[in-house]
Amino acid sequence: MFKKLFFLALFIFFLFPVTQHAEKTVIIDVGHGGKYSGTCGYSGSATGFCEKDANLLVALKLQEILKPTDIKVHLTRTTDTEFAPYLKNADGTTDGGDFDVRMKMANAFAEKNNNNSIFISIHHNAHPTNSFRRGIETYYYDGVKHGKSEYPHDPLQIKYLSENKRLAEVVHPILVNSLRLPDRKIHSDQSFYVIRNAQMPSILVELGYMINRHEEKLIKTESYQFEAAGALAKGIEAYFAVFEVYGSNNERLATFSNEIEALSYAYTVKSAISVLDKNRQTTIYVKDSFRYVLKPW
Ligand SMILES: [Zn+2]
Structure with a gap:
C-alpha cells in the first residue's frame, strides 16, 4: 500500500511539478551616513539631526514592519557610518568611493536573485534656496533620457528599466496618500549613482523637505517615520503582488x-x-x- 502511494506521489510530482522560486528580497539603502550627513535641513546644524538620521529611523522601522512577512530585508547600514572615506576618487571615478562600496554591498544581497529583488534608496530632501518647498518625490532610472558616458550605469540595471518605472508608479502614490504631503511627482531625469548601479529594479524616494520648517518638524516625529515606513512596506508588497x-x-x-x-x-x-x-x-x-x-x- 505504502509503495503504491509512493509511486502515485512520484507520478503526481512529475506530472504537476510545482516550481518554487527564490525569496522576495528588498534592499533598503539608507542614504548618506557617518561623515556624509546629507542635508541638515532647517535647523539641523543647530540640533545635529540631519538627513542621515531621518533616513536611518525610517529604514529601521521599515525593517521591523516587514519582519513578519515573507519578504527578506537587507539594509545597507544599520548605524551612523560611512562606507568609504571619500565619495569619489581624485580623478572623478567612483571606484572605491562611498557610493561604490555601498552598491557593491547592495548588489551582493541580490546576487543570483536579481529578478526577485528590489532596491529602495531612502532620502529626505533639500533645496538650495527655496525653504518653502514641500512634498514627496520618487526617482527611477530610465537609461535613455540622460544616459551619459560620464555617468555609466551597471549593464545589469538596463534589464530592469520597465520594472524601475513600475516600482516607482506603485510606491509613489501610496507614499503621497499615506503621508498627505504635496505630490512632487515621479521623475526619471536624474541618474543618481545608486539607482543607475543597482543590479535590480530600483527607486530613490525623497520623503519630504527638511529645508522646510514645517516638514522638518514632521519628519522628526516618530509617527511620521512610522507612516513613511508603513507606506513603503505597502508599496513593496503591492509591487510583488503580480x-x-x-x-x-x-x-x-x-x-x-x-x-x-x-x-x-x-x-x-x-x-x-x-x-x-x-x-x-x-x-x-x-x-x-x-x-x-x-x-x-
Ligand atoms: Zn539625500
Whole structure:
C-alpha cells in the first residue's frame, strides 16, 4: 500500500511539478551616513539631526514592519557610518568611493536573485534656496533620457528599466496618500549613482523637505517615520503582488495584476511559456506539448 502511494506521489510530482522560486528580497539603502550627513535641513546644524538620521529611523522601522512577512530585508547600514572615506576618487571615478562600496554591498544581497529583488534608496530632501518647498518625490532610472558616458550605469540595471518605472508608479502614490504631503511627482531625469548601479529594479524616494520648517518638524516625529515606513512596506508588497508571463528564453513578456488575465494571455499568446505568481514565488502555469495548467493550491 505504502509503495503504491509512493509511486502515485512520484507520478503526481512529475506530472504537476510545482516550481518554487527564490525569496522576495528588498534592499533598503539608507542614504548618506557617518561623515556624509546629507542635508541638515532647517535647523539641523543647530540640533545635529540631519538627513542621515531621518533616513536611518525610517529604514529601521521599515525593517521591523516587514519582519513578519515573507519578504527578506537587507539594509545597507544599520548605524551612523560611512562606507568609504571619500565619495569619489581624485580623478572623478567612483571606484572605491562611498557610493561604490555601498552598491557593491547592495548588489551582493541580490546576487543570483536579481529578478526577485528590489532596491529602495531612502532620502529626505533639500533645496538650495527655496525653504518653502514641500512634498514627496520618487526617482527611477530610465537609461535613455540622460544616459551619459560620464555617468555609466551597471549593464545589469538596463534589464530592469520597465520594472524601475513600475516600482516607482506603485510606491509613489501610496507614499503621497499615506503621508498627505504635496505630490512632487515621479521623475526619471536624474541618474543618481545608486539607482543607475543597482543590479535590480530600483527607486530613490525623497520623503519630504527638511529645508522646510514645517516638514522638518514632521519628519522628526516618530509617527511620521512610522507612516513613511508603513507606506513603503505597502508599496513593496503591492509591487510583488503580480503575475508575470515568461517566454521560452525566460524573458518576461507581460505583467498582470489579475491572475485570470495573466493565464488567458499565456494560454492565447504563442510565445508565452509560463506564468509566475510573483507574490507566492510559484509557477502556476507551464505550457508544453500537453498544455496543462498547474495549480499548486
Ligand atoms: Zn539625500
